Structure formats: C-alpha cells, structure tokens
Amino acid sequence: MIRAVLFDLDDTIIFSYANPAPAWRAVAEEFSAHLGDAPIDAVAKALADSTATFLSDDENRRRWRLEAVATRRAVVRDALVNAGFPHLGALAPQIGDRYAAYREENMYLYPDALEVIDSFRDRGVKLGLVTNGATEVQNWKIDSFGLRDRFDHFQVEEEAGYGKPDGRAYVETLAALDVSPEDAIMVGDDLVWDVLAPKRLGMKGVWCNRFELALPASAEAIPDRVITRLSELLA
Structure with a gap:
C-alpha cells in the first residue's frame, strides 16, 4: 500500500524549463533590433545549443540553478562569441536576464x-x-x-x-x-x-x-x- x-x-x-529552444528564439526576436547583421535564427540556435551543452553536465546544472544570474550571463556571452558574434557579447546580461524572465512569465x-x-x-x-x-x-x-x-x-x-x-x-x-x-x-x-x-x-x-x-x-x-x-x- x-x-x-x-x-x-x-x-x-x-x-517551467522544458523545450527551451522556442524560448531562446522568442528572446532573440525581442532583441532583433540590436543584433545588427546577425541572423535571428543563428543567434537563437547558438544560444539554445550552447545552453544544452552546458547543462548536460551535472555540476553546470547546479551552478545554473544556484548561481543563476552570473552563470546564465556567462553562458550567453560565450555562446555569442563562439558562434561568431563577439560584437553581441555586451548584450549577454540583458539577453540572459530576459530569458529567465521569459521562462518565468510563461510558467x-x-x-x-x-x-x-x-x-x-x-x-x-x-x-x-x-x-x-x-x-x-x-x-x-x-x-x-x-x-x-x-x-x-x-x-x-x-x-x-x-x-x-x-x-x-x-x-x-x-x-x-x-x-x-x-x-x-x-x-x-x-x-x-x-x-x-x-x-x-x-x-x-x-x-x-x-x-x-x-x-x-x-x-x-x-x-x-x-x-x-x-x-x-x-x-
């Protein structure tokens, strides 16, 4: 019994956090006016793929949960730089914070x-x-x-x-x-x-x-x- x-x-x-790719796409679209010649699709994919890779490690997942702001911003910055968009690195804090807010709004x-x-x-x-x-x-x-x-x-x-x-x-x-x-x-x-x-x-x-x-x-x-x-x- x-x-x-x-x-x-x-x-x-x-x-809460399942199926993150559409959320990254939505956030990338919100920042479209600030992306310059960087394609929205490419930015969204870089963010989604990099985050998925980062979160495949248990210790990284712990940091993402418990040191959320700093970790999220760093992952976004690295994703943009590694994808060939270093000029967008300054947007990492805003993009990372907006992603967190977007997920919260859509829970x-x-x-x-x-x-x-x-x-x-x-x-x-x-x-x-x-x-x-x-x-x-x-x-x-x-x-x-x-x-x-x-x-x-x-x-x-x-x-x-x-x-x-x-x-x-x-x-x-x-x-x-x-x-x-x-x-x-x-x-x-x-x-x-x-x-x-x-x-x-x-x-x-x-x-x-x-x-x-x-x-x-x-x-x-x-x-x-x-x-x-x-x-x-x-x-």
Whole structure:
C-alpha cells in the first residue's frame, strides 16, 4: 500500500524549463533590433545549443540553478562569441536576464496537477515535494501556484544544502513524512534524479514523460511506471 507520494516540481507539476529552444528564439526576436547583421535564427540556435551543452553536465546544472544570474550571463556571452558574434557579447546580461524572465512569465500549472494532489490528500496519502533550485525561486513557485498548503513536506535544494540525485534529499523527506521507502513512490520527469535515485533507496520511481520520449538505451534504471499526465496516477 502506498502511504506517500513524492513529487518533483519543475516540468512535473508546473511547466517551467522544458523545450527551451522556442524560448531562446522568442528572446532573440525581442532583441532583433540590436543584433545588427546577425541572423535571428543563428543567434537563437547558438544560444539554445550552447545552453544544452552546458547543462548536460551535472555540476553546470547546479551552478545554473544556484548561481543563476552570473552563470546564465556567462553562458550567453560565450555562446555569442563562439558562434561568431563577439560584437553581441555586451548584450549577454540583458539577453540572459530576459530569458529567465521569459521562462518565468510563461510558467503554468499543468491542468490536472491540483486534482491529482488533492485526490491523494483526500485518501490520506502523505505528500512531499522534492525540488532542486534556489530557495527564493522555488518558494515563489510553490506559493504562486497554490501548493503551499497541499504538501506535508517541502525539500528544496538550496535550503537543505543538497538536492537530487543526492539520496539525502529523499531520506530527509521520508523521515519528515515518517514513511519507509517501500511505502513511497517518486514522480518526476528526470530519469536520474526522479527514478534512479529513489529506486536505489527502495522506492518506486514513476517517470512523468510528458513529451513521450523513448527510454534511452543508456538508462541506468527502468521506471516502475511511465505516465504522460499526472491524472494517470489515479487510474
């Protein structure tokens, strides 16, 4: 019997940072008057590709989350210079900051999220939110999307001093909920953070695969269940 459900926040409960290429394109278009002879398509591609490469490294992802402003600006500047647009380097702070603001402006709560969360609460299931990121940013999301009173425990990376896939993030959450690993499931969009890490502790890992991606051949852990919408958890 499942006594607790742990949820990831970004791109599981709310649409936050997935599919970044269109966002970079939109920001490049906003700066079109300042790009000179640099094609919008080329600038957008350079920004999207460079960011994707940078974020493929776990330590870089941590810096992007916890040292957001400086890291984002540096990545944008390097992307523009390396793509052959050194004259745009001075725009890096504005472009980087506008990208962050654009993503924030376009975040939204997935339509089925509150129904699912409330359904588990009504059944007496304990709920934990395990999220990586800066305390101020993640707490803003939690409050803005009406999640504060719906969870029994919030595990925020910067606040705790560690985050996923560090097993301590899960151990602390389970302790706060007074639930053993075998009685809990974790639901999230990241195969390493939200599936492999909790499964190593004895939990079940549910992959929230909203974009219906193929399971990579290199995946270290097989999800116990794959869903494309949170409402499937209630079936």
